[in-house]
Amino acid sequence: xxxxxxxxxxPGGSGSRKMAAGDIGELLVPHMPTIRVPRSGDRVYKNECxxxxxxxxxxxxxxxxxxxxxxFGREHVERHFRKTGQSVYMHLKRxxxxxxxxxxxxxxxxxxxxxxxxxxxxxxxxxxxxxxxxDEAKLVIFPDHYEIALPNIEELPAxxxxxxxxxxxxxxxxxxxxxxxxxxxxxxxKYANNLTQLDNGVRIPPSGxxxxxxxxxxxxxxxxxxxxxxxxxxxxxxxxxxxxxLEHYRDMGYPLAVKLGTITPDGADVYSFQEEEPVLDPxxxxxxxxxxxxxxxxxxxxxxxxxxxxxxxxxxxxxxxxSGTKLKPMYGPGYTGLKNLGNSCYLSSVMQAVFSIPEFQxxxxxxxxxxxxxxxxxxxxxxxxxxxxxxxxxxxxxYSKPPxxxxxxxxxxxxxxxxxxxxxxxxxxxxxxxxxxSPRMFKAFVSKSHPEFxxxxxxxxxxxxxxxVNLVERNRIGSENPSDVFRFLVEERIQCCQxxxxxxxxxxxxxxxxxxxxxxxxxxDELIAYELTRREAEAxxxxxxxxxxxxxxxxxxxxxxxxxxxVDDFWSSALQAKSAGxxxxxxxxxxxxxxxxxxxxxxxxxxxxxxxDVSIDMPDLLDISHLRARGLQPGEEELPDISPPxxxxxxxxxxxxxxxxxxxxxxxxxVMQLAEMGFPLEACRKAVYFTGNMGAxxxxxxxxxHMEEPDFAEPLTIPGYGGAASAGASVFGxxxxxxxxxxxxxxxxTSMGFQRNQAVQALRATNNNxxxxxxxxxxxxxxxxxxxFVIEMENNANANIISEAKPEGPRVxxxxxxxxLFAFISHMxxxxxxxxxxxxxxxxxxxxxxxxxxVCASERPPKDLGYxxxxxxxxx
Numbered sequence: 001x002x003x004x005x006x007x008x009x010x011p012g013g014s015g016s017r018k019m020a021a022g023d024i025g026e027l028l029v030p031h032m033p034t035i036r037v038p039r040s041g042d043r044v045y046k047n048e049c050x051x052x053x054x055x056x057x058x059x060x061x062x063x064x065x066x067x068x069x070x071x072f073g074r075e076h077v078e079r080h081f082r083k084t085g086q087s088v089y090m091h092l093k094r095x096x097x098x099x100x101x102x103x104x105x106x107x108x109x110x111x112x113x114x115x116x117x118x119x120x121x122x123x124x125x126x127x128x129x130x131x132x133x134x135d136e137a138k139l140v141i142f143p144d145h146y147e148i149a150l151p152n153i154e155e156l157p158a159x160x161x162x163x164x165x166x167x168x169x170x171x172x173x174x175x176x177x178x179x180x181x182x183x184x185x186x187x188x189x190k191y192a193n194n195l196t197q198l199d200n201g202v203r204i205p206p207s208g209x210x211x212x213x214x215x216x217x218x219x220x221x222x223x224x225x226x227x228x229x230x231x232x233x234x235x236x237x238x239x240x241x242x243x244x245x246l247e248h249y250r251d252m253g254y255p256l257a258v259k260l261g262t263i264t265p266d267g268a269d270v271y272s273f274q275e276e277e278p279v280l281d282p283x284x285x286x287x288x289x290x291x292x293x294x295x296x297x298x299x300x301x302x303x304x305x306x307x308x309x310x311x312x313x314x315x316x317x318x319x320x321x322x323s324g325t326k327l328k329p330m331y332g333p334g335y336t337g338l339k340n341l342g343n344s345c346y347l348s349s350v351m352q353a354v355f356s357i358p359e360f361q362x363x364x365x366x367x368x369x370x371x372x373x374x375x376x377x378x379x380x381x382x383x384x385x386x387x388x389x390x391x392x393x394x395x396x397x398x399y400s401k402p403p404x405x406x407x408x409x410x411x412x413x414x415x416x417x418x419x420x421x422x423x424x425x426x427x428x429x430x431x432x433x434x435x436x437x438s439p440r441m442f443k444a445f446v447s448k449s450h451p452e453f454x455x456x457x458x459x460x461x462x463x464x465x466x467x468x469v470n471l472v473e474r475n476r477i478g479s480e481n482p483s484d485v486f487r488f489l490v491e492e493r494i495q496c497c498q499x500x501x502x503x504x505x506x507x508x509x510x511x512x513x514x515x516x517x518x519x520x521x522x523x524x525d526e527l528i529a530y531e532l533t534r535r536e537a538e539a540x541x542x543x544x545x546x547x548x549x550x551x552x553x554x555x556x557x558x559x560x561x562x563x564x565x566x567v568d569d570f571w572s573s574a575l576q577a578k579s580a581g582x583x584x585x586x587x588x589x590x591x592x593x594x595x596x597x598x599x600x601x602x603x604x605x606x607x608x609x610x611x612x613d614v615s616i617d618m619p620d621l622l623d624i625s626h627l628r629a630r631g632l633q634p635g636e637e638e639l640p641d642i643s644p645p646x647x648x649x650x651x652x653x654x655x656x657x658x659x660x661x662x663x664x665x666x667x668x669x670x671v672m673q674l675a676e677m678g679f680p681l682e683a684c685r686k687a688v689y690f691t692g693n694m695g696a697x698x699x700x701x702x703x704x705x706h707m708e709e710p711d712f713a714e715p716l717t718i719p720g721y722g723g724a725a726s727a728g729a730s731v732f733g734x735x736x737x738x739x740x741x742x743x744x745x746x747x748x749x750t751s752m753g754f755q756r757n758q759a760v761q762a763l764r765a766t767n768n769n770x771x772x773x774x775x776x777x778x779x780x781x782x783x784x785x786x787x788x789f790v791i792e793m794e795n796n797a798n799a800n801i802i803s804e805a806k807p808e809g810p811r812v813x814x815x816x817x818x819x820x821l822f823a824f825i826s827h828m829x830x831x832x833x834x835x836x837x838x839x840x841x842x843x844x845x846x847x848x849x850x851x852x853x854x855v856c857a858s859e860r861p862p863k864d865l866g867y868x869x870x871x872x873x874x875x876x
Contacts, residue, residue: 034066035066056093063091064091066088095133218231221257320826322862334356335397336395339852341439353870462868467713487510564584759777822842
């Protein structure tokens with residue numbers, strides 16, 4: 001055991017001394033009540049700091065609290081000790097050493113490394129044949145920084161030994177057991193590493209597939225041993241087929257097959273007949289290349305896939321990712337990438353764009369000391385803490401440094417061993433530069449309880465953007481709300497077709513949805529010729545022609561946005577009945593930052609989701625001043641302000657949205673019909689609920705009407721069933737001030753010696769969270785115990801509106817309608833349920849591409865192929 005007075009500044013301590021086993025036990029006695037053995041359900045964080053992206057791979061290692069099992073980097077462990085008084089931490093460190101050849105060269109001998117015991121991800125940039133890893137664990141006792149090396153079974157008390165073993169053997173806290181919220185992790189096939197592939201010259205065409213035995217053209221599987229294309233049956237995805245792929249396995253014994261139409265750069269559906277389950281194939285790209293399929297340039301479809309060796313097609317995958325161009329990597333503050341966790345690129349792209357906005361930088365990173373100091377006892381479960389952590393990780397440059405060359409080290413070693421006759425294997429301490437951060441903790445929190453975002457499936461970046469805005473609204477830092485920069489008012493004007501009277505209303509929105517004006521394509525003749533050639537090529541199994549993309553003028557899309565829409569079920573208060581109407585929408589205010597969504601995704605006649613393959617000449621400078629709302633015009637007559645009657649059907653089976661129904665009565669079959677169309681599951685549940693279980697068709701109409709709302713994909717919340725009081729409260733950040741905090745929580749706080757009015761105000765300010773309320777009390781020493789505001793809240797505990805809390809007006813930052821493009825997010829793939837997202841951001845006068853963890857200077861930013869565009873207002 002060591003005592004190191006300068007643990008953080010010295011690699012060793014001159015004051016270190018050895019102590020007998022009894023001394024170690026005596027030293028730990030005062031801290032024994034705080035040392036816990038992890039129980040089932042405890043989350044043990046040993047891979048990542050709660051406040052930063054430090055890990056055991058970092059220079060200072062990681063400190064795991066032996067009571068809370070939270071982990072902290074070197075810069076943050078002292079904060080946790082001061083705040084909680086917890087003294088015993090397990091320090092974890094992984095040492096990486098570079099193998100250096102001797103002067104006489106020679107091959108590096110293979111070594112079995114038995115010194116790795118931490119369940120950590122190996123750095124993808126490090127070749128395991130060139131580096132050695134060694135893990136180190138020890139107990140550290142604060143504040144004197146005593147160190148006890150592990151393992152130390154003979155000297156440590158039994159409880160401490162058991163606790164240390166349990167921490168070291170614990171699994172990742174992100175491996176959820178609930179199949180409804182997290183997808184089960186697929187096992188790696190035991191046949192993948194040594195799969196036999198026959199050299200029979202088989203090459204898979206880009207389209208026109210059919211089963212080799214029955215001519216079926218759907219649910220087709222490619223056997224990865226001999227290249228046979230055969231139909232499936234009931235296994236894996238329950239699709240139709242005649243089972244010829246399974247028969248082929250029984251005849252030949254070839255174990256692995258991949259489903260055609262699911263191959264993308266992110267992976268594919270692989271099935272093991274021998275193991276009788278879906279599996280992962282870590283060498284899938286190589287196995288597909290054997291049959292002429294380039295996995296990195298694939299996009300999944302049911303009827304065709306790319307093949308560069310047959311006929312090159314300029315697809316959006318190549319253009320958006322700027323493939324074929326040597327891009328210069330970028331490092332430093334603001335140039336940090338986000339590692340892909342498996343279909344998490346939608347989250348990464350949105351967060352890169354959001355944290356390029358100064359208001360978000362100031363709100364979170366600018367308030368870092370205050371947010372971290374006053375974070376709850378479990379900072380992994382606090383939105384503002386995790387936003388600040390992510391923002392600092394992206395903007396600090398701490399995790400984006402250029403690689404360090406080791407030629408000088410190798411040269412010195414060669415000089416020292418120049419007389420060696422045999423190859424000499426030397427190991428030098430290597431400090432790998434971390435390029436990119438893993439947003440695993442952030443994703444786990446922001447997607448908590450959300451059935452779509454908590455899965456490992458691909459999601460819609462636009463839906464996640466609105467989900468993020470919702471979270472920012474609900475967790476504002478004091479009076480500051482950075483999402484206000486996106487907030488604007490929309491004026492909706494509806495004119496009754498019979499009476500010609502009008503109604504003006506306003507609503508809040510956060511993005512501008514721009515329709516794709518396909519009828520305005522400037523290359524219609526070229527598109528028709530391409531489609532005829534493509535169909536002929538598919539019918540004759542010939543290479544597909546080079547892709548032709550529809551060219552749409554931006555002005556046509558903007559014109560389509562401003563055109564009136566027909567409303568069939570408009571309630572005309574003048575007629576006291578439903579009537580047809582015409583609706584137009586304009587900006588009642590212009591936001592500081594305008595987010596424009598190109599509505600590329602739609603549904604075919606068969607309700608199958610599809611995507612418009614279009615090129616739109618999005619402008620660098622955007623002027624929407626002409627879309628400013630004008631209000632009631634001279635000569636217009638307003639409709640009377642009379643609400644439609646509430647109708648409750650007599651038949652209880654046809655309960656409509658005006659009548660509360662039990663959530664357990666929701667028709668799940670209708671929900672699944674809608675979900676299969678690609679809509680978020682929670683949106684489908686709300687649609688079925690609010691239309692009274694009247695079927696998928698009626699619920700579909702509800703979705704079309706409400707899909708632009710910010711809380712469209714939020715979980716269903718029903719008054720009386722433990723949900724929020726209203727959708728509006730969840731969207732716009734209501735803090736529940738109109739409800740009395742639970743008396744049992746108030747009693748807990750007052751039993752600690754605090755005044756009742758202190759407890760009430762703290763709970764109201766923290767949404768009735770006990771830990772955060774205690775932190776709030778300590779961080780507000782200036783609180784006046786006789787606060788009139790708290791007394792007023794007490795007097796109005798059962799009222800819906802507090803007399804002291806005035807209704808909040810629309811928080812908008814109106815200004816001119818002139819904007820400049822500074823970022824855009826692009827999508828590759830056939831629908832929002834698949835594919836890949838990439839973000840381009842203009843920084844320091846040049847465009848930069850953020851493709852997961854890779855950040856490079858952009859040479860040809862594909863501004864015409866974007867999905868979400870971010871504009872900043874130009875000061876007038």
